[in-house]
Amino acid sequence: MGKRDNRVAYINPIAVARSRGPAPSSGPSIQDYLNRPRPTWEEVKEQLEKKKKGSRTLAEFEEKMNEKWKKELEKHREKVLGGSDSASKKKEKKRKEKKKSNRHSSSSSSSSSSDSSSSSSESEDEEEKKTIKKKRKRKHTRRSSEDCESDSDSDSKESSKKKKKKSREDAEKEKDDRCGGRRRKKTDRGHRASSSESSAGAGVAEDAELKKKKRSSEEKEKVSDKSKKKKKKKHKKHGRKKRPASGSGSDLD
Numbered sequence: 001m002g003k004r005d006n007r008v009a010y011i012n013p014i015a016v017a018r019s020r021g022p023a024p025s026s027g028p029s030i031q032d033y034l035n036r037p038r039p040t041w042e043e044v045k046e047q048l049e050k051k052k053k054g055s056r057t058l059a060e061f062e063e064k065m066n067e068k069w070k071k072e073l074e075k076h077r078e079k080v081l082g083g084s085d086s087a088s089k090k091k092e093k094k095r096k097e098k099k100k101s102n103r104h105s106s107s108s109s110s111s112s113s114s115d116s117s118s119s120s121s122e123s124e125d126e127e128e129k130k131t132i133k134k135k136r137k138r139k140h141t142r143r144s145s146e147d148c149e150s151d152s153d154s155d156s157k158e159s160s161k162k163k164k165k166k167s168r169e170d171a172e173k174e175k176d177d178r179c180g181g182r183r184r185k186k187t188d189r190g191h192r193a194s195s196s197e198s199s200a201g202a203g204v205a206e207d208a209e210l211k212k213k214k215r216s217s218e219e220k221e222k223v224s225d226k227s228k229k230k231k232k233k234k235h236k237k238h239g240r241k242k243r244p245a246s247g248s249g250s251d252l253d
Contacts, residue, residue, distance in 0.1 A: 039047075
């Protein structure tokens with residue numbers, strides 16, 4: 001039994017593509033894009049000028065709107081100014097009518113004219129006096145209100161100043177109390193420290209004296225022990241010397 005032949009024929013794709021030839025192009029190529037029709041420089045300038053100028057219809061519309069707004073503003077101004085002018089004109093008309101009525105009444109009769117002229121003059125004088133009095137009252141009321149306001153302002157300022165002074169004084173008192181308390185604490189601490197130092201110094205001195213006494217007593221004991229030892233040694237030496245003398249006497253006997 002032989003093995004199966006699993007080999008497959010290799011095909012070079014590049015050689016196959018070359019054998020097929022150029023592929024059909026679907027759409028414009030790069031050369032077509034590069035060879036496209038282009039506008040000249042003059043045409044480009046004309047287009048830019050048109051863009052800058054803008055459309056004529058838009059300019060006409062803006063002009064019409066501006067004219068309409070101008071007309072509306074003029075009408076509104078006339079109305080506003082006409083209202084004030086009409087009020088002033090009405091007042092002048094009333095004054096003129098009063099004067100005319102006074103003149104007509106004076107021309108009707110001489111006696112009545114004299115009386116009417118006097119009455120009109122008196123009425124005018126009275127009106128003038130009333131107007132003057134009203135003006136004076138208004139000025140007086142304004143002055144009194146201003147004086148009251150100034151008095152209230154001055155009172156408020158004085159009260160605020162007094163409050164500030166009181167607050168300052170209270171703050172200074174508190175500071176002084178705190179400083180005094182701190183000083184007292186410091187002095188108490190200093191007295192305590194000094195008393196503790198003095199007691200410590202006295203205790204140290206007593207300790208030193210006790211140590212000195214102990215040392216002196218120990219030295220005395222040592223000296224007494226040494227003297228006792230010396231005496232014992234001397235007694236022993238004397239006893240040794242006496243013993244051989246007694247032995248020689250017994251021999252002689």
